[in-house]
Each structure stands twice: as structure tokens, then as C-alpha cells.
Amino acid sequence: MESTSTPQREKTTTHGAGSDRSGDGVTLIFERSTPGVCAVDLPALDVPEAPAGQGLFADEAPDLGHIGQLDLVRHYTHLANRNFSVDANFYPLGSCTMKYNPRVNETAAAMPGFTGLHPLQADADTQGALRMLYEVRTWLAAIAGLDEVCLQPCAGAHGEYTALKVIRAYFKDPQGGNAPQRNKVLAPDTAHGTNPASCAMCGAGVVQVPSKDGLVDLDALRSLVDNQTAAMMITNPNTAGLFDGTIAQIAKILHDVGALLYLDGANMNAIVGVSRPGDFGVDVMHFNTHKTFSTPHGCGGPGAGPIAVRDFLSPYLPVPQVVKLENGSGGVRYARDWDRPKSIGRVRSFTGQFGVLLRCWAYIAACGPEGLRRVAQTAVLNANYLAAQLRDRFETPYFDPGAGRYCAHEFITVPKDLLAKGVTLIDLAKRLIDYGIHPPTMHWPVHDCLMIEPTETESLATLDRFVDVMNKIAQEVEADPQLLKGAPYHAPLRRLDEVAAARNPTLCHAD
Amino acid sequence: MASPHDRKYLQTHEWHKPEDGLVTIGLSKFAVDELTDITYVDVAKTQGPIKAGESFGEIESVKATSDMYCGIDGVIVEVNQLVIDDPSIINQDPFERGWLIKVEPTDTAQLDAMMTAAKYDQENH
Numbered sequence: 001m002e003s004t005s006t007p008q009r010e011k012t013t014t015h016g017a018g019s020d021r022s023g024d025g026v027t028l029i030f031e032r033s034t035p036g037v038c039a040v041d042l043p044a045l046d047v048p049e050a051p052a053g054q055g056l057f058a059d060e061a062p063d064l065g066h067i068g069q070l071d072l073v074r075h076y077t078h079l080a081n082r083n084f085s086v087d088a089n090f091y092p093l094g095s096c097t098m099k100y101n102p103r104v105n106e107t108a109a110a111m112p113g114f115t116g117l118h119p120l121q122a123d124a125d126t127q128g129a130l131r132m133l134y135e136v137r138t139w140l141a142a143i144a145g146l147d148e149v150c151l152q153p154c155a156g157a158h159g160e161y162t163a164l165k166v167i168r169a170y171f172k173d174p175q176g177g178n179a180p181q182r183n184k185v186l187a188p189d190t191a192h193g194t195n196p197a198s199c200a201m202c203g204a205g206v207v208q209v210p211s212k213d214g215l216v217d218l219d220a221l222r223s224l225v226d227n228q229t230a231a232m233m234i235t236n237p238n239t240a241g242l243f244d245g246t247i248a249q250i251a252k253i254l255h256d257v258g259a260l261l262y263l264d265g266a267n268m269n270a271i272v273g274v275s276r277p278g279d280f281g282v283d284v285m286h287f288n289t290h291k292t293f294s295t296p297h298g299c300g301g302p303g304a305g306p307i308a309v310r311d312f313l314s315p316y317l318p319v320p321q322v323v324k325l326e327n328g329s330g331g332v333r334y335a336r337d338w339d340r341p342k343s344i345g346r347v348r349s350f351t352g353q354f355g356v357l358l359r360c361w362a363y364i365a366a367c368g369p370e371g372l373r374r375v376a377q378t379a380v381l382n383a384n385y386l387a388a389q390l391r392d393r394f395e396t397p398y399f400d401p402g403a404g405r406y407c408a409h410e411f412i413t414v415p416k417d418l419l420a421k422g423v424t425l426i427d428l429a430k431r432l433i434d435y436g437i438h439p440p441t442m443h444w445p446v447h448d449c450l451m452i453e454p455t456e457t458e459s460l461a462t463l464d465r466f467v468d469v470m471n472k473i474a475q476e477v478e479a480d481p482q483l484l485k486g487a488p489y490h491a492p493l494r495r496l497d498e499v500a501a502a503r504n505p506t507l508c509h510a511d
Numbered sequence: 512m513a514s515p516h517d518r519k520y521l522q523t524h525e526w527h528k529p530e531d532g533l534v535t536i537g538l539s540k541f542a543v544d545e546l547t548d549i550t551y552v553d554v555a556k557t558q559g560p561i562k563a564g565e566s567f568g569e570i571e572s573v574k575a576t577s578d579m580y581c582g583i584d585g586v587i588v589e590v591n592q593l594v595i596d597d598p599s600i601i602n603q604d605p606f607e608r609g610w611l612i613k614v615e616p617t618d619t620a621q622l623d624a625m626m627t628a629a630k631y632d633q634e635n636h
């Protein structure tokens with residue numbers, strides 16, 4: 001077990017070489033450039049020389065840095081060392097599901113048969129790749145309890161956008177939903193910010209549904225639904241870490257007025273393999289493969305946000321879809337099917353983010369149904385364990401085992417007692433960095449809260465160390481709140497001026 | 512600090528001050544202190560009709576982004592360009608120089624339904 005000794009106040013030195021304009025040890029690779037230096041020796045020509053065709057030459061050489069191989073490696077190694085990652089540290093960032101990305105995913109993704117593929121190759125030459133895509137989409141449909149999955153969207157929010165377009169196409173279709181006036185989407189006040197943003201992108205009006213005790217207020221919902229309502233977008237378990245047990249009632253309220261229920265799958269890690277959204281009334285949903293299925297969190301990409309729908313929405317899904325064809329005598333082949341006349345069209349080139357979907361396939365295959373169920377069970381157990389261990393000093397407004405109120409895979413704490421002693425939430429968060437722990441999500445979904453999600457991949461020892469650190473920080477607040485004001489002391493950079501950065505952003509590294 | 516008594520307040524923390532036939536709207540000191548340093552103000556509606564309960568823009572701090580609501584039917588006639596250019600004014604002086612919009616009201620009786628300063632301060636302390 002790691003120790004929890006107290007980091008002292010002295011400033012650590014930063015590493016890295018070069019011009020270091022900001023004094024923080026960061027240089028751009030272009031600043032390390034020395035004209036004429038090159039990282040590789042090209043091999044001698046071993047084929048007959050042939051002239052290149054007209055139009056293949058650029059007018060000028062690309063503006064790339066000139067750098068030797070060792071300096072190149074050092075540059076990226078220094079950057080990597082400064083990176084805070086799940087591979088190095090505990091990362092309980094609520095709602096982000098920062099679970100370990102098993103190496104088996106990378107092994108699968110690195111197989112030459114996959115890395116050497118080109119998406120324009122013929123179906124007949126890419127049967128293995130198409131089979132993988134077919135299997136992952138049918139597996140995800142089984143996990144969702146829904147009829148068909150589209151793999152094209154390349155992020156969760158992109159999945160939301162695609163699904164809303166599909167819903168819109170369904171309601172506009174006289175042979176489909178036949179209710180073109182439905183242009184209103186409901187979202188609870190605990191919704192992820194992407195929900196209203198996706199609605200706005202699709203031209204739909206968003207109506208906020210208030211919460212009661214952290215759950216959807218059913219009376220308010222009843223008063224808000226009407227024949228203008230296209231759908232409600234809900235995250236379950238929600239961002240307060242609570243599974244909404246009234247979800248079937250919510251579905252019925254919507255279905256009774258002809259509207260659909262959309263599940264934001266951001267928190268699927270709490271229920272994957274245990275309950276199927278289709279069984280509790282969901283008509284359409286998206287998955288975040290980087291959360292539930294351990295594909296890399298990608299700083300904005302590449303990602304995958306597959307959507308799953310009920311059969312009546314299938315005709316509107318993007319094309320091409322990967323299908324399995326049987327010839328009647330036991331022969332099977334896979335193909336990309338473009339024949340879907342009511343499709344909303346493409347939302348992504350080719351069949352989606354292949355390398356990410358491949359990692360998702362590898363993870364599901366490695367876990368199997370039993371393994372996936374244990375993922376959810378352990379994620380929920382870990383979160384409840386942490387909440388129970390912390391609640392003496394860190395109040396948990398929605399977690400009270402005595403009253404039968406447990407959390408799902410994450411929980412929020414509003415540490416009022418500590419904040420009353422003259423520190424702010426940001427002070428607590430910055431101090432966690434000194435102990436090598438990534439701060440939890442802050443101020444959301446409620447004011448002055450920390451949202452903590454340990455995930456299933458953390459050991460009991462790591463969870464216990466986190467509890468020790470949190471309690472130690474609480475003691476520090478009581479002994480000397482000023483200590484926290486100066487944190488972090490041990491990060492590559494000290495306390496940053498976020499206000500100045502927001503008010504007067506400097507967007508260029510050099511002039 | 513007590514909120515000024517010459518105006519009324521919404522539960523969502525916007526103050527509404529009637530003066531010279533217009534209603535000036537801004538954010539209470541309590542709300543501004545909770546947001547901490549304001550970094551960005553976006554008044555989406557700069558002119559034209561607005562209804563009670565409608566959002567007229569967003570305010571952003573290092574902590575959170577919130578909608579700002581109008582409590583009265585009317586027409587937006589003026590926006591405080593100074594706070595859009597320099598949002599820190601809202602932190603320094605939320606009740607005077609930090610005002611956000613001015614509305615020409617259709618029915619000033621709507622102000623009566625809002626909270627008094629005493630009631631607002633009682634609910635937010």
C-alpha cells in the first residue's frame with residue numbers, strides 16, 4: 001500500500017530543456033528544431049527509379065521541425081511524464097468513469113490485419129473487420145435490450161445528436177411517427193450539458209424538468225409533457241449517483257403522450273450486464289465506449305458513441321450498416337449495406353471509429369456476460385464503500401444507508417463543515433493533487449459538491465488510501481486552512497490564475 | 512450585507528429595480544459571491560420583447576455557468592456593454608454599476624409578486 005505521508009510545502013523543480021518562455025519547463029518541438037537534423041535515415045533505393053507524376057509535388061516543403069531521434073523521444077517522454085493518467089494515479093473524476101484500459105484492448109488493436117486495413121478495401125477482402133463490427137453492434141444491442149445499433153457516431157454527444165436526428169426523421173415520416181409538430185425535448189436539471197446542447201444543434205426546444213430529492217419530479221414531468229413533446233433525455237443512474245427507480249413510470253408518462261424515452265448512457269457502468277435499458281422503457285440510447293467499455297479517454301477524440309434503438313427507429317439510422325448475409329447452405333459473409341431509403345444519411349466517414357470499436361469488442365469479449373455484470377456490481381460496491389467511509393467528515397446528502405439510501409457507481413459530497421472553516425472546494429481539490437490523486441468533479445450537479453466515481457478497477461488498498469488522504473486533508477483544514485490555499489506544492493505547476501486565464505486568455509505559446 | 516430595499520428579487524437571484532418607467536435587472540451580491548470571479552457574460556437577447564421567466568443570457572465564472580432570468584414581461588431597451596467588456600465590474604458592484612439589462616415593462620404589477628429584499632436575504636444567507 002502506498003504511504004500517505006504529508007507532502008511538504010517546498011516547491012519541486014521542473015524538468016525539460018530549451019527556451020522555456022513561461023518558466024514552466026515546456027518547450028514546443030518546433031523550438032527544439034535544428035535545420036538539417038533528421039530523426040530517420042531512409043533506406044537505400046532498392047527498386048528502379050521512376051519519375052513521379054505531375055501534380056504530386058507540393059510547392060514548398062512542409063513546415064516541420066528538424067529534430068534528432070533521441071531529442072524527439074525525450075520531448076514526448078517529458079510531456080508524457082507530466083501527464084496525469086489512470087496508468088499512474090487514482091482518478092476518481094465523477095461521471096467520467098476513468099477506469100483502467102486493459103492492455104488486451106491494445107493487443108487486439110495492434111494486430112497487423114487490422115492496422116494495415118484501408119476503409120476503401122472491398123467487403124470481400126475485409127471479412128474479419130466487418131465481422132468484428134457486426135459482432136460489436138449486435139453485442140451492444142443485447143446489452144441495451146434494444147433492436148439495432150449504429151456504430152457511426154464518434155462521441156457520446158455525437159450519438160445524442162444522431163439519435164435526435166433519427167427521432168426527428170421518425171416523427172416527420174407520415175408512415176412513421178407522423179407527428180411533425182413534436183419539437184420539444186425534456187431534460188432533468190441534473191442532465192449532462194451535452195443534452196441541451198445536442199437539442200439546440202437539432203433545432204429542438206429544451207424544457208428542464210425539476211428534481212425532487214435528486215430524482216425526477218414525476219408531477220412536474222406530467223405537467224410538462226404534451227403532444228409537442230418528442231422525447232425526454234435522461235441519465236440513469238443520474239449525475240447525483242442515484243438510480244431512478246421510477247424510470248418505468250417515467251417511460252409510461254412519455255409513452256402515454258406518444259413521446260420517446262432517450263437514455264444518456266454515460267452512467268452505464270453502474271448497470272451494464274445487470275439491467276437492460278430496453279427493459280425499463282428506453283426507446284433509444286447512446287453508449288460512451290470510453291466510459292463503459294474501457295476505450296481510451298481521448299482529449300476530444302478519437303472516440304465512439306454508438307446508439308441503440310427500437311425497431312421502429314431502425315429505418316432512419318445512418319448508412320452504411322454492417323450486415324451478416326447467409327447463403328442458405330451454411331455460408332456466411334459480411335457486407336456494408338447502403339439500402340436504407342429513409343436513413344438520415346452519414347454522420348461519420350465509413351463505418352465509424354474502427355480502432356475504438358475494436359477495443360470495445362476486445363473488452364466485451366474479454367469480460368463476457370458474467371464479467372460485465374461484475375464490472376457494474378464492483379463499480380457500485382466501490383462507490384458505496386467510499387461513500388460509507390467518507391461520510392463522517394464529508395457529508396453525503398443523498399447517501400444514507402440507515403435510511404436505505406445507497407448510491408450507484410458514484411456519489412456526491414457537499415463538505416459544508418470543512419468549507420465553513422475558510423477553505424473553498426478548489427483548495428481541497430488542489431491539495432488532492434499533492435497526494436497524487438486527481439480531484440473529483442466539482443460544483444456539479446449541485447453547488448459546492450465533489451462528485452466521486454472510483455470505478456471497478458481500483459483495489460481496496462487504493463480506496464483505503466483515498467479515504468486516508470481525504471481524512472488527512474480534513475485534519476489539515478482544521479489545523480491550518482492556509483496550507484491548502486497554497487496547494488498544490490508538488491505539481492509541475494503551482495496554483496494557476498484561472499480567472500486571468502479566462503478573462504485574458506493567451507492562446508499562442510510564442511509571439 | 513443586506514440587499515438594497517429599492518428593488519425586488521427573484522428566487523433565481525436577479526434583482527429588478529423600477530426607475531424612470533424602466534426596470535433595471537442585475538444579479539444579487541449573494542449570487543455573484545457564490546459564483547466567485549465572473550469571467551464571461553453573454554446577453555443573448557440584446558433587444559426586443561421578453562417574457563417573465565425567459566432567460567436573457569448566461570453568466571460564467573471559473574466555477575459554473577448559469578442562465579439569467581427576466582421576471583417581467585416587456586421589451587429589452589438597453590444592455591450594459593461595460594460589464595460585457597469587463598465582467599469583473601459585476602463582482603465589484605453587483606447592485607449598481609454591474610447591472611445587466613433594462614426592460615420597458617408592460618405590467619409593473621408583476622414586480623409585486625417578487626420577493627422583497629428582507630425575504631430574499633432571509634432565504635439566502
